[in-house]
Amino acid sequence: ADLKIGVSMALFDDNFLTTLRNGIQSAAKEQGVDVQIEDAKNGVGNQLNQVQNFIASGVDAIIINPVDTDATLSISDDAQAAGIPLIYVNRQPINVDLLPDNQAFVASDEKVSGTLQTQEVCRLLNGKGNIVVMMGELTNQAALQRTQDIHDVIATPECSGLKVVQQQTAEWSRTKGSDLMTNWIAAGIQFDAVISNNDEMAIGAIQALKAAGRSMDEVVIAGIDATTDGLAAMKAGELDVTVFQSADGQGRGAVDAAVKLINGQSVDRKVWVPFELVTPENLNDYL
């Protein structure tokens, strides 16, 4: 019979995770695997319930996009007790180094994303200038890591001329990003670059800046994700930097790893799908 894989996504309402989900779906179709994808709606409890429901239904493998990377112990234990292979995707579980043989982690290394982004901004500003930072949801590991990356890069000697003058959350959202930027402009904050934890907030910032009559040439805008909207903004000369995280690649990687584990083959404990810097120069590769 067909192989059955249960997938629990942290959240459906997220553009990046939607691409990832689509990657899982198409990879599954190609491999003739039957996937059932559930939405944990950002609730750790929901996710645990879904995993237990999968186990009760007897799936062959489980793919988890964890809501809370600290809460993966019970999930690993449950899957192991049931003898079902388990793949974590995109977000690194806390027990990543303790995973049993039939469990693995497929993702891109978040330490790279913010670093690539900030280094490029640093290069564009020649290592000197004021920066405003738009953070994602503060409960989100990626938001915290990407923000940390920014500060880490600024701490390096070649970028020590950069200064963070404002750092607030716009909760990953375009509307909130736009409102936040308008408020900054109204407050008279001076800056040379906007570093945003994702493209959506960066686009919000662009809209607000344009509305305030600011020229897009005099300010550097950096996002992460290389979403369709983000790439379009880059093509229009508005977004200067973004980082491509292969959501699709991660989705496929997760399905590949799951199928291998089901078939008794071995898989690396950590499977890295690389981040790639996107700038107007190499934009055409991603459109």
Add this chain to the structure above:
Amino acid sequence: MNSAAVEETVSVNGATPPKDHSCEYVLEVVNVSKGFPGVLALDDVCLKIRPSTVHALMGENGAGKSTLMKVIAGIYQPDSGEVRLRGEPVTLETPLKAQESGIAMIHQELLLMNQMTVAENIWIRREPTNAFGFIDHAKMARMTEELFVRLNIKLDPEAEISTLSVANRQMVEIAKAVSFNSDVLIMDEPTSAITETEVAHLFEIIRGLRKRGIGIVYITHKMSELFEIADEFSVFRDGKYIGTHASADVTRDEIIRMMVGRNVDQMFPKEDVALGDVLLSVKNLTLNGVFHDVSFDVRAGEILGFAGLVGSGRSNVAEAIFGVTPADSGTVCIEGEEVHIKNPNDAIMKGMAFLTEDRKETGCFLSLDIQENIQSAVLHEHFVGGGGFVDQKRLNEESEALCRKLRVKTPNMEEAIENLSGGNQQKVLIARWLLTHPRILILDEPTRGIDVGAKAEIHSLVTKLAHKGVAVIMISSELPEVLGMSDRVLVMHEGRVTGILDRSEADQVSVMNLAAQ
């Protein structure tokens, strides 16, 4: 309250020893004043209640009777003055304090927890508990039954209040108040929702309580009750205390004069009106399980009275004709033409108006002001122009004229109807229906809770309307009113019409015979 105290209250059914009468007055109110925004409801009033006495309070609507009682029951705090119990000044900050001091009250408006059972309502806060502190439902039911046996009330203690008729709810209130075994029992218009049979029953209960030494304050607008049950009475007018007399010493007209400050010539100003054609004709109207085969005609200019015991189905017939609860079968004709009335809107369009019997539930929009309350039934009419815009100016003028005619007592037309006394609310609702200029007017208990002066005014108004050719159906549980006002009297019993009497042949005896079969 501990269970010992419950035991004590339960023992009411046994032979309770008479109360200690060491004081001349159980309750004294001294120089109490109480104001509300815009009104001084009580202006330096005094009242003294003796034990073993039924003391009636009389006064027009809005005279301040209920307010005074609420001060005594700890619901309102007086602005000045004091209340004394057995000579001792007391402060009654809460209803609980008043209860514990021996004051119980039956409120003018029903105050019951509709979703709870009869027993739960009566014993709330005083439930019998077992050794573990849990409520003993069986015992509670038993206590209720004992109480009901003593008061001769036939109700299931486990029935939910919402399934009871208004009259039965009133009986529950009475039973609850009696169960406190208090020194002072206040009854604020307890008979406004019940008919003669229950009234007689209530009076029996009151006489029993009086024998046991309780001081009873009895508020009513019905003169006959005053002479039947009260030993003495006090009169209030416009928030002021007018005087106290023994009821044996005065005549009816004297009391009325004290109350309204003028003579009321005629209680039932019935005029003979030349009757026109049949306006409304009802044939074999039936609502399964509620009423059957109801047939009658009403002519232009005629007042058709509906008499019957509580629950005889009079209100249901009216509701069916008006489309509130359409009948299952039968026909209704207006001016000889059959009409199909499926909802009140249809009825209003056909020129009908219906004053319902339950002011609070189906009458008032409590959060809205007087104007809006009056105008709610005419928004389909010529007052509304294109685009649904309302001709507010004209409407306000007409509403105000009506209020003036009906002497609604209010500081202004924007007052919330919530703040009016019951009688004045009733007048506002009558104004609502007069504004529709109906051809057929159905009045269900139109003078419930209305003072004598206003009652006479409403009666003369109804007569005038009849004079103008309006057909009037008047349902009333007050037999004198029905007899005094009607051209003919229709009597119902258990959902059937048992007879239609002409004015000449209708009297107390003939109607009661038909009503009780």
Add this chain to the structure above:
Amino acid sequence: MTTLDNTMKEVNDNPDTQKKKRIPAEVSILLVLIGISVMFEILGWIFVGQSFLMNMSRLQIIILQVSVIGIIAIGVTMVIITGGIDLSSGSVVAMSAMIAATFAQSSSWPKVISPALTDLPFFVPLMVGLTVGALAGFVNGWLITKTRIPPFIATLGMMVSARGVARWYTDGSPVSGFTNEFAMLGNALDRWMPVVIFIIVAIIFHVVMRYTRFGKFTYAIGANPQAARVSGINIDRHLIKVYTIAGLLVGLAAMVAIARIKTAQAGMGLMYELDAIAAAVIGGVSLSGGRGRIAGTVIGALILGVMLSGFTFLRIDAYYQDIIKGAIIVVAVIIDQQRQNKRKKTT
């Protein structure tokens, strides 16, 4: 005939007392708004060294960011006045937005959902959005009146279902790349467009609620549905109308929102229903029905907007923002209530 004269006098309005009473209930909540603004102004000079209010672009953003919530709140106000509640607004925003957005795309966009439906005139997606919203509202109203389930449940069901539809419609992918014409709905008039739409809607419904039969029916039903029925009002029909209009306004709000941010996402509108209800209740609309005004709701929405901008202006940590926002909602309602009580007492 003394009493007669007395009563005449009493109805014969004493002009002084009448004038006093006519202070609209919104005044007290307006004072709350002014108080909060002044507080931010003072704190601004102390901590930021800037004026909070004397800044055109801040004023714009204050109104702009509440325009969408405000439009929704106007419909919600009517629903609450009838004694109901609408929990579905936020999800219906997402549903209307997703469906309409697929009719608003420009053919030049790389990821077009339905290639046959590109470059349509702006009123096509607009109509689609309004229709979807109105339909959702109609279903709410129909369920409430025909099956007699509480509005809380009917709209809770719609809240869950509409969110599902929004996600299902494009499998969760966002829809962007609108025609310029459509984007004008949220950006024309130097970005004041949403504000203008909000103001027009507010004025229309202010007039409707105060001067038309429709408005009077709405209040009557909320005040006492049984009495309203006996007064000849067709409650079911009216309630369906009210919920449908509320849904229509949600659809309109959704169109303004996506035109402004130039994308539609299945997750949008989260918690809008609560913000809209909060705006109405802060503005003095009584949750038990029968009481409230559009003007109050508009002021309530502005209070929310001032708060949001004020926090960012003062650079208050996001953590504290929520804590304080909750407190301010509560305090605003307390102040409003206290002032109203006092006014009642003094007249």
Add this chain to the structure above:
Amino acid sequence: MTTLDNTMKEVNDNPDTQKKKRIPAEVSILLVLIGISVMFEILGWIFVGQSFLMNMSRLQIIILQVSVIGIIAIGVTMVIITGGIDLSSGSVVAMSAMIAATFAQSSSWPKVISPALTDLPFFVPLMVGLTVGALAGFVNGWLITKTRIPPFIATLGMMVSARGVARWYTDGSPVSGFTNEFAMLGNALDRWMPVVIFIIVAIIFHVVMRYTRFGKFTYAIGANPQAARVSGINIDRHLIKVYTIAGLLVGLAAMVAIARIKTAQAGMGLMYELDAIAAAVIGGVSLSGGRGRIAGTVIGALILGVMLSGFTFLRIDAYYQDIIKGAIIVVAVIIDQQRQNKRKKTT
């Protein structure tokens, strides 16, 4: 409407007919639960070739996943019976969880928040969680009774503020690494512990609501606050108690939740308030107050659980799950209402 219709019902107060009425109202909603389960069973055999109900681990997960909501819903039931509402439950779950979690960590965990507070006995974090919850409930009750603002607003304010506190407490980082002792709260008894706690709480409050004065007062206040007041009930004091207990139960639910999932997050508990209210209302608790039972709420919670598991079991697309879930909430309440009406009519 209702009362007018009622007029027909009680044609005679014959005690015999009334005895029949004693079928508890929960029966009809129990039938809905059974109906839904049987439907999944049948669909299971048709589409999945498996039994839905004859699967111990599925039965466990059905109850397990609603235990937390169920515990909250019991408190919410009491609040709704008083005529109030509690929107803050979800956020208070997060707040209690975050604060208590910092007292529950094991010293062997790499990311300890307060090193001084590790390896404490399990009752320390438990007490902390209960206290935080009760305190939030107390504040709700205090605001509602002392400032007379509507429960909707007081608890909406708490909803926003408590979420802020939850985020602020550890700057948004999740807290994990609990002592084994504490984790037992959610995992002991072969993982049945949350279910056991849920059942015990349900039984306690079933008894409280039916057989104590506390329960009667709760119903009385919801049925008619004025009548309750003149009956000598101290409404303010009682309401504060009810909201405090509801908060305490939210705290307990939070402890069970974090012990089970072994982490506390500032974002947890989102929408729990709506699920809890839905469980209560599906279970026949009337949002206008005065009516409802704990048993009904428990069944309501189980319906939600069966639905969740059933969808996953039938492998229904996540998109459709929401759409159907919304519909089922509505249909469950409709069926319950219809059955109750019918029962009323036949007696």
